[in-house]
Amino acid sequence: MKTLVLMEHDGSALRSGNGAAIGFARELSDDVCGFLLGEDLDAMNCEAAKFAPVITVDDPALADPVADRWAQVIAEVARARGAERIVATSTTWAKDIVTRAAGLLGGAMASDVIGHEVIDGELRLRRPMFAGAVHATLTLEGLPQIITVCASAYEAPEPAATPFAIEPVAANVTELPGSTQLEEVEGKVGARPDVTEARIVVSGGRAFNTSQDFEQLVGGLADTLDAATGSSRALVDAGIVPNSLQVGQTGKVVAPELYLALGISGAVQHLAGMKNSRVIAAINQDPDAPIFEFSDFGLAGDVYEEVPRLIAELNGS
Ligand SMILES: Cc1cc2nc3c(=O)[nH]c(=O)nc-3n(C[C@H](O)[C@H](O)[C@H](O)COP(=O)(O)OP(=O)(O)OC[C@H]3O[C@@H](n4cnc5c(N)ncnc54)[C@H](O)[C@@H]3O)c2cc1C
Known part of the structure; x- marks a missing residue:
């Protein structure tokens, strides 16, 4: 065909x-x-x-x-x-x-x-x-x-x-519709890959209390893995991250090779944006958090303890 x-x-x-x-x-x-x-x-x-x-x-x-x-x-x-x-x-x-x-x-x-x-x-x-x-x-x-x-x-x-x-090939470009004009494209700030294109996405949820914590832990792990950062809507609503990072039903739909969900409960609206990822791994202090049902790998623990440990291990220090 x-x-x-x-x-x-x-x-x-x-x-x-x-x-x-x-x-x-x-x-x-x-x-x-x-x-x-x-x-x-x-x-x-x-x-x-x-x-x-x-x-x-x-x-x-x-x-x-x-x-x-x-x-x-x-x-x-x-x-x-x-x-x-x-x-x-x-x-x-x-x-x-x-x-x-x-x-x-x-x-x-x-x-x-x-x-x-x-x-x-x-x-x-x-x-x-x-x-x-x-x-x-x-x-x-x-x-x-x-x-x-x-x-x-x-x-x-x-x-x-x-x-x-x-x-x-030639196309008739003289009679194209002109009712929509592109005024501006806002560039992505930062060197990390886009969340929809990255092979690995590290996403943070309500567990992170401030933008600095998010950047240090979620951003730090993402940089170690050459990954993109994403987030749940809870952090967008709290003004901790920009809405360009939101993954989910009303955010971006991603399907990377590895999705790391850090301090994210696994609400159905978040799952809608990431559950087709090839491998899902989660860290959550609540061993009964719904995200674990959808994860290939899970770690019950505090992101403020586990993520720095993970970064240090990945960096070989
Ligand atoms: C119409 C509609 C559309 C929506 N669209 C989206 C969407 O696109 N994307 C989206 O994400 N949500 C969306 N939501 C919101 C969604 O329902 C959830 O409220 C949201 O996903 C919750 O985010 P969260 O998991 O970060 O927070 P919570 O549900 O509050 O979960 C936080 C998790 O962090 C864990 N935790 C807390 N502290 C720590 C710690 N120190 N260490 C480890 N774990 C910890 C807790 O155990 C908990 O499981 C939508 C809702 C509606 C109604």
Whole structure:
């Protein structure tokens, strides 16, 4: 099945999560092509071409990732190329742009896919629903299929020894909608990776009494592990951390290889944002805390004692 993988980028580099979308697409078809759109894409095209042939629409009119414009170009190119399946990694970008492209294309969409199987030629997709309380199995009727996959659910393929071809394609950028203009993008402060992209996330909850404690313990452990920091909503509501760190139903949804929950009780709204992590480890002074039910590893203890000990051990001191 002819498949386009939408490659997300931040204007200067590809997002690491794209690997999951390519990995998923390749499991289902040999006819997979990466698709980039934006401006000044040369370096990113070359990066993408390590994993699949690339088609690219490079135009100043697409400098900002504004949903109505990008979705129109995605739909136009997908139609022109006869794409039967369009795949992206499940991110805020995808929720904004890919869903709109799906609407324009009129196909069948499944989002946040965490697994699949093919039975008698029929593709069955598994995705969490109701804040992760249940898993649904979906089949898609009609074409094209538009599918977003969770970053932790699929492995990125190994880069090819010889890069694939890069093909610039034309799109009608003169009649794009202009009702939305991007005014400003607020940059992330700090050198830590973004919570949605990191392989390891260290998250803190109400156990931490001040911003300084959070930075020293949660931030300290994150830096030791080259990880991102996250938090429960309790700390955001208390003004201890910015809301960009909040993980959960009304925060960010993450699925890293390792999620460390420090002093977090495991409320259903927090679990909705992290329970698809590959490995979950928790430290909580309450041995009956619900988070332990969802953890692969648990330590009953005080974060103010256990986290400094962990940092010291990891640093070999
Ligand atoms: C509509 C709605 C949406 C929501 N969205 C979100 C969301 O997106 N994300 C989110 O996180 N929450 C969300 N919430 C809030 C959620 O219900 C919980 O209140 C919140 O997750 C609790 O955060 P917490 O686990 O840090 O705090 P608590 O539930 O208070 O738990 C603190 C934990 O820390 C442990 N502890 C305390 N001191 C120590 C110590 N010194 N050492 C070790 N352990 C210690 C305690 O035993 C306890 O288990 C939402 C709620 C609503 C109603």
